[in-house]
Amino acid sequence: MDDALMKKLVPLRERIDELDARILELLTERARTALQVGEAKQHVQGPVFRPEREAQVIRRLQQLNGGPLPASSVAAIWAEIMSACRALEQPARVAYLGPEGTYSEQAALEHFGHAIEPQPCASFDDVVRAVETGRADFGMVAVENSNEGAVNRTLDLLLTASVKVLGERSIDIRHCLMTRSGTLEGVTRVLAHPQALAQCRGWLTANHPGLACEPAASNAEAARLAAQDPSLAAIAGEQAARHWKLGIVAAGIQDDPHNRTRFLAIGQTDPGRSGRDKTSLILAVPNRAGAVYRMLAPLAENNVSMTRLESRPARTGEWEYYFYVDVEGHREDPNVAAALAALQQQAAFFKVLGSYPRCP
Numbered sequence: 001m002d003d004a005l006m007k008k009l010v011p012l013r014e015r016i017d018e019l020d021a022r023i024l025e026l027l028t029e030r031a032r033t034a035l036q037v038g039e040a041k042q043h044v045q046g047p048v049f050r051p052e053r054e055a056q057v058i059r060r061l062q063q064l065n066g067g068p069l070p071a072s073s074v075a076a077i078w079a080e081i082m083s084a085c086r087a088l089e090q091p092a093r094v095a096y097l098g099p100e101g102t103y104s105e106q107a108a109l110e111h112f113g114h115a116i117e118p119q120p121c122a123s124f125d126d127v128v129r130a131v132e133t134g135r136a137d138f139g140m141v142a143v144e145n146s147n148e149g150a151v152n153r154t155l156d157l158l159l160t161a162s163v164k165v166l167g168e169r170s171i172d173i174r175h176c177l178m179t180r181s182g183t184l185e186g187v188t189r190v191l192a193h194p195q196a197l198a199q200c201r202g203w204l205t206a207n208h209p210g211l212a213c214e215p216a217a218s219n220a221e222a223a224r225l226a227a228q229d230p231s232l233a234a235i236a237g238e239q240a241a242r243h244w245k246l247g248i249v250a251a252g253i254q255d256d257p258h259n260r261t262r263f264l265a266i267g268q269t270d271p272g273r274s275g276r277d278k279t280s281l282i283l284a285v286p287n288r289a290g291a292v293y294r295m296l297a298p299l300a301e302n303n304v305s306m307t308r309l310e311s312r313p314a315r316t317g318e319w320e321y322y323f324y325v326d327v328e329g330h331r332e333d334p335n336v337a338a339a340l341a342a343l344q345q346q347a348a349f350f351k352v353l354g355s356y357p358r359c360p
């Protein structure tokens with residue numbers, strides 16, 4: 001480096017070292033204070049993780065923030081700080097669809113931070129079972145994709161599972177083409193989950209029509225196989241390339257640049273109100289004319305906005321359905337409470353999955 005540049009850099013780097021030392025001092029003080037909160041909570045047997053409090057902490061800092069850091073960076077940094085503070089009391093055991101490098105893992109780490117005990121599972125069923133049996137404190141399951149719609153297996157599991165929804169997280173799905181060498185030399189086949197292959201079909205046809213596409217159990221599994229075989233390419237997320245030590249040939253190859261997947265955090269506790277919440281529920285109505293129309297009327301009458309409506313067949317052979325409804329607000333908000341009471345009265349089936357802070 002030339003002398004003039006070094007002259008400028010040295011004092012700036014000294015300043016950064018000084019600031020880092022101060023930040024560490026403050027983080028230490030914060031961690032000690034969080035531990036005191038933990039001690040105070042022990043007497044009341046409350047849960048360590050309070051999603052509503054963490055959502056409020058992040059929202060407040062985003063409001064205080066005047067830049068240049070974007071709001072999303074403030075959220076990501078404090079999610080990690082709170083994860084580390086929580087882990088001092090008790091690291092959360094978090095179940096998600098594995099192996100290492102899945103989008104589910106990414107969603108779990110973004111939501112709960114890195115200071116967790118990760119529990120990669122073989123299926124969504126296993127994730128839900130781990131939370132039901134107490135093997136895991138929390139789980140993360142995919143519930144909808146902006147291209148492909150509902151993740152039906154998750155919806156079906158939520159119908160009967162004894163778990164509560166306590167959070168949501170949407171992540172960008174950014175598929176990459178990856179190989180052992182980081183090039184396509186000697187590569188004849190590309191492996192990925194069928195969903196990912198479908199999402200990259202246009203790009204593959206336009207750019208590499210000679211590659212044979214083959215399905216894999218998951219994208220991370222495709223990456224694991226590509227790490228062993230130089231004739232294979234995989235389509236997966238960047239985190240899978242990192243984990244399986246693959247080179248990225250091309251990034252962002254999904255045909256829709258806005259491809260996103262929404263995940264639900266599940267557990268056994270009910271978050272309190274954070275001031276910006278959502279409530280998820282499942283309803284069934286008798287199979288009669290106007291029943292669905294009447295089913296939703298209490299929402300409008302109580303000024304409750306519906307953000308999502310999904311249906312799944314009830315499997316009675318009678319053309320009956322379960323409706324999965326997301327509304328804005330917490331079940332303890334007066335208008336939501338009134339709407340839910342009315343819905344429950346007329347529904348043949350009624351289950352509140354949970355109220356939780358809206359996606360940051």
Ligand SMILES: C=C(O[C@@H]1C=C(C(=O)O)C=C[C@H]1O)C(=O)O
Nearest residue numbers: 034037048049050053054082085
């Ligand atoms: C410290 C607490 O416990 C946990 C850690 C938090 C934090 O580090 O800010 C916030 C909420 C809880 O998940 C608390 O309840 O305030």
